[in-house]
Amino acid sequence: MSLPPEYMQYPMRRHGMDHDRYPWSSLTDRPRIEWPGGARVALWVTPILQWFPLNMTATPFLAPGGLTMPYPDYRHYTNRDYGNRVGIFRILDLLDRYKLAASTFVNAAIAERYPSLLRDLVGRKIEIVGHGLDMGHLHHSGLSEVQEAELVKRSCDVLASAAGQSIKGWLSPGRSQSWHTLDILAAHGIEYCCDWANDDMPYEMHTSGKDVLSMPLVHESDDRMILQEFRHTEEDWLAQTKDRFDVLYREAERYGGRIMSLPLHAWIMGVPYRATYLREALEYIAGHDKVWVATGQHIAAEFRRQTTR
């Protein structure tokens, strides 16, 4: 028994990465970023609005939070849809209360189905970030480039039209990509993408068109991971959120500005018993002087202004 010869060969064993999307660099070796007003941390509040179609499929895998029961899975469908009807408004109340800017990741289906929700977001000057068509349409290599481009185009068009703003940011459903997703996003005017979870700061990703900025949206410390995957308590979510902020705030003094994303799935963080924990997290962070609350678009623009020559 043996493995084929290719298994013992390493064509990409070379300096740097084993692909050409970005060069390697270490977080602490990069030029300092100075946020407006001398802020140490840019707080990037990122509510997430998702629609899980009742007849969604697991193609090529079940999206995180996807429906798992035999059709019609009213249980999970409605639990997720709760976020779009009720949960998001609890989050918006808190954003109003502390006067916080935010970027909301929105499945385009939300704009088609619930146009008044988009008006409520846009009325608060919230940035709308593309989040694919819906949670039943993952981006993956089983799609042709044409099919995937159509998904991106439709998502961006629907959102731009409903929001009256061009869509600059992107988060793929399930953070899933094909080999070509970044090229397709660049071709459709996307300037920053949040799918890759490998950094605490932005960095440029190469595409067949313009570079797309990878923005640091946390993965393992987001609300869905902590509360649903790891089954930690709300106290634990709060502790991890505060600890994360404290470390970033401290490091910023030495290394320059940092970014604190705060993913808030409306169907998870928007339930009543979690609201007090979210309020405490926001109060804690907003209680620090050197915090710049900004949208992804503004953070990305400021980052590029300082790093692009």
Next chain:
Amino acid sequence: MTNQADPQLYSFLSYHRRPKITWPNGARIAVWVAPNIEFYEFDPPPNPKRKPWARPLPDVLAYSHRDYGNRAGWQRMMDAMDAVGIRGSVSLNVAMCEHHPEIIEECNERGWEFYSHGIYNTRYTYGMSIEQEREIIVDSIETVRKWTGQSIAGWLSPALSNNVWTMDLLAEAGIRYTCDLFHDDQPMPVAVKSGKLISIPYSLEMNDVIAYLTNQCPPRHYGETIKRQFDQLYAEGERSGTVMCIPLHPYLVGHPHRIQPFAEALQHIAGHDDVWLATGREIAEHFYSHYYDDMLTAGAEVKS
């Protein structure tokens, strides 16, 4: 006929019926920290026994999650270790030497040890022939020597993938210790066809992958488990020297929401007297010099 139900790698030498171990300077416990500095490939070849990524390629989320360690996590982990003077014993995917020599140099400058964790963590030994597995051992020895000047003493199979002959091949190649066996809190001889090999306690329970992902520990709880593990082994070390290992992954422990409780746990350990902050190689050599023969004899007596 071989007995497939029993790995036949060690004899039953129970905790209280074995020669007493004393660590250098009368230390009760040898503590070693083993960062897994790894490279997971974006587009790895398929293996018949294990899929490298859960999602269809490219699994950009899982790939980038691992890549976090080499961009952001490693520095925080290293800072926490530097702060208390703990050297790492690096479980190294040796292709890291080519991909990110900058990280390897930082470790080497601190006097950290390197041992092999295969070529990539996305290349498993499942399905390999003996010759193919010998090839990755030779590659590991040569690569680490070329980039760091060190001769590797230890081995942790890539992603813990093993074959029944793996231990024999390690001993034959002059590897001194394996981290793949979890049967003890002290080093033990491993039965091999030729030469010598020992196991050093590595620990699944203290491993941040197991703690954070399998056992789903909140970060502060992981810090507590490290302290309690230490306190218990420290107390038992009065009877006979124990070993505590903390296996790490910079892509996990190096996150800002996790690093502080971990750093505090290291401070707890380093704040005690009679603790030997060692590397894997140092533990292995002390054991070979003082206890290997006695332990082997004691093991043989149990069998007979």
